[in-house]
Amino acid sequence: MNTIANIDDFRKLAKHRLPKIFFDYIDGGSFSETTLLRNHSDFQKWKLTQRVLRIKEMPRLDTEFLGATHGLPFMLGPVGFLGLYHRNGEVHTAKAAKKKGVPFCLSTFSLKSLGVICREVGGSIHFQLYMDRNKSFVEHLLQAAFEAEIDTLYLTVDTSVTSVREKDVRNGFRALTKLNIKLFLAMIQKPGWCLDMLRSGSLRVEAVSNYPEFGKGILEQASKLSSRLDHSLTWEDFKWLRKKWKKKLVLKGILSSNDALKAKDLGADAIIISNHGGRQLDYATSTIAALPEIRKTVGKEYCVMIDGGFRRGSEIVMALGLGADGVLLGRGYAFALAANGERGVEQAIEILSNEISITLKLMGLRSVKELQSLGRECVKAY
Template identity: 45%
Template sequence: MTLERRFQNVDDFARAARRYLPRIFADYIDGGAFSERTLRRNRDDFDAYALRQQVLTPLPDHADLSVTVAGRRSRLPFGPGPVGFQGLYRRNGDIAIAQAAADAQIPFVLSTFSINGLGTIKQATGTAPDFQLYLDQDPEVNAAYLASCKAHGVERIFLTVDTAITSVRERDVRNGFRSIDRMTPGLMWQFAQRPAWSLDLLRGGFPQVELVRGRPEFGRGAMAQAGNLSRRLDKFLTWDTVAQLRQDWPGQLFIKGIADPDTAARAADAGADGIVLSNHGGRQLDHGQSTVALIPEIRQALGPSAALCVDSGFRRGSDIIKALALGADFVLMGRPFAWAVAAGGQAAVAHLIALLETELRITLNLMGLSSVDDLRRAGTDVLRPQSR
């Protein structure tokens, strides 16, 4: 069966990914913090808004879906957000996503916890990705991260600030993710139940996180490195940290993990070029607010000039449209691209991008709009609050 028939939406990719991946990795992608209430709320709160339909409106043959974010043009108003260990879900998974994004002329944000590093991505695609920066407790390690970004031509980094305190994801605890640092009988059994995954990934040896390869303090192999990377996160991030990074980094600086209006306002004052409104996909604060519900007050606090990206819970083109109408500039999507690359590699990622693009075009046209610019000018006039 062709990709076009197998995969019609994000949920199709997710189901296929779960069938392909060992449980330890499928649960890592899927899981949220504690009761996973924030995870569910991220999806449920899109239903608070309906879209206004308009007909008999002159429209061009193709809606213009391009946006400009902090001076950079993107052909589409969404892109792959950072997800750790993509190269564990499909061999060279980070490269596959980066290449599909480059082909679609949209940005891709590479995680510090990526299997394929900046140099490998740039060599494979000819383009330096954006980079999600997790700060380590060791300043020397952080300096090496920034040096790698500068050496490979990274233009924009996303300082992630909502994981200084690591929450409990109960699925990961049960599976031993981040606590297993070597092959165990249980893990071997999981791998044996997924022969296609095992043959694809392990034929080149078990992967490592490229950015910390050669640093013995992080361990050997991605499983050990996953735990050590998390344990070594700087737990004392402050506004002084942001100020120092702003001084050390000459490119664009976005702060990722803000979900509070006062913090958003202060980010703009601290010299950030933009923020990512994010609750880490429901993986940190349980019983938190959804990001889509927070967009209007975050936009008001941030002001009109600073870039506002948003992630967490986005699955459909209509979700993206609602976010843009509420005041966001761009949507980052994490899990959908992890599922897609696991389900079918680069071709599946390209198909996911095409599906979302089609949803956006059709939905905008049915709303009587010809471009994302039209949508943003109309703002909340195109939304209808719904009681639930």
Template identity: 40%
Template sequence: MPVITTIEDLRRIYKRRAPKMFYDYAESGSWTEQTFRENSSDFDQIRLRQRIAVDMTNRTTKSQMIGQDVAMPVALAPVGLTGMQCADGEIKAARAAAKFGVPFTLSTMSICSIEDVAENTDKPFWFQVYTLKDDDFMRRLIDRAKAANCSALVITVDLQILGQRHKDLKNGLSAPPKLTVGSIADMMTKVHWGLGMLGTKRRFFGNIVGHAKGVSDPSSLSSWTAEAFDHSLDWARIAELRKMWDGKVILKGILDVEDARMAANVGADAIIVSNHGGRQLDGALSSIRMLEQIIEAVGDKIEVHLDSGIRSGQDVLKALAMGAKGTYIGRAFVYGLGAMGEAGVTKALEVIHKELDVTMALCGKRDVKDLNRDVLLVPKGFSGDWS
């Protein structure tokens, strides 16, 4: 077993072990992938202030996200098709997150259903929904999340229209995936992955097949997904969706100051500054560049979290120091899952936690809640001086 010290170590193992179709699905952005790349590279522009002769004993990374105690302010983001990266992937990731003490968010487009995850875990998780046209399906989906004791609803608001991801089209990645001679040949070389998939009954979208109108089997899923997303989505519709849930609500996909203000007015408990991991509008600014402007715009009206581009505990620290109350990892935990299953997700969390803890100490802070702009050196004009 190789010594794993970084998220990049996990990515390299994941690339070897997962079928190319599913690796490319995770490790890609839309169009030129500029935003996908800059989500991570923009973190590198922010430097840290080293402080010495500061008491570093009794450190803590414990905090809260939307009132929920967390071992560190890092949640597992909703990622579609997680159960194709590794057999029963959503269950394994949820278990790892629960044991570590951080939230897990289940995607509507998961392979394991809400019920699957609830039956195989012992702690509440968060559930993510898209803004779909079918109100009946949405209400039943949300009722299923309530029955599963989900503790928060995450509404994705930046996917009315799907951004084009060239790799997915070339690989035949769809819902369900199109099998070609090339993709089948590639899958046959991934022995560990294949044995896992042969040993599970969960291979299709468990939240949709058998639940959505007209989707009784995987073959009928493609036409449903092509028509399901609500192109007419507006703030009134978002407010309606918020009313369907009587618990904590998080809006995911805010990347503009005006949208952040609107989100604060519809009764959400938190927003996630996110560009969908660079998978939607290519050419948009990275999430970390937009973070401070959005925090300044909404003040204390709503809790602000950040998603997209985080690959280390230092990235987490930088986002928190710039004002975020929580962060999310998507690709980072998928790398671990595809590399080593549940143990790999745990390893990803351990890597990020250690980097966060050590970096915090070397910046002269003992409590993650005390992180602020003073520990950062941010380039002038980092948030942009655009006309």
């Protein structure tokens, strides 16, 4: 195993281990990939304030977000098909998250069901919902979440149509419904991954395996699930969900102040500023650029989370200083999982928490709380 110095090293290892079609699926963004790039390059528009000779001890990282206190200011966000990047990927991720004390949000597009993850692993598990056109199927997912005693549900709303990721088009990813010769040839070029997957047995989306209309096997089920997303979703559907789901409800995919305010007014308990990791609206703003204005609009007390491009502790510190309550990781941990399974996800969490500690200490800050209360004194436009 090569030495891992930072999160980007996991990306290199994942590229080495995964069939190209799956690596590109994780890595890519929509159309020109401008928003994907902006999510990274816009961090450079800010500078962190260095202050010296202030604190002796290492800073405290405990942070409050989504109505609870967590040991670290970040969590693992919803990423589809983790079980394809590593055998039992969802279970490994949940175990690493539990061990490190960070929440993990399971995607609708998961191989393992919510019930299995909660029963076999536990910890702080959240669930991300994509609205299916068939509301009775949505009700079934809500019931499963309720039975698994999930207290935080995310509704993802930035997918009113599935955008085009051109790498996926070239690789034939979008058209995949069953194993074909192109996929077979791509897979056998990565024997380590193939052996790992063979040990999984037959792959399927457990949440829909009792529904014959989704077909059989992971490829067909995934394709049916995507094709059934409700592309006509409006605020009325959000109101419907708000009535059905009495526990915490988070709206994921907010990028403008008006939408943030509307989410708050209609009873969302929190929002996630997100552009789906640059995979949806190309030429949209980066999330870090959208954060200050959104925070100003919704006020100090409302819970505002953010994701998009976070690969460094310093970037997480920046977002917390600019008004985020907490940060969600996407590709950062997905690559670590692909590279090194459960241990990879643990390492990714360790690397980021170490980077956050060092950054806060060099900024002369005692804690994440102090950073959040000083806010813009600590993070200034460059």
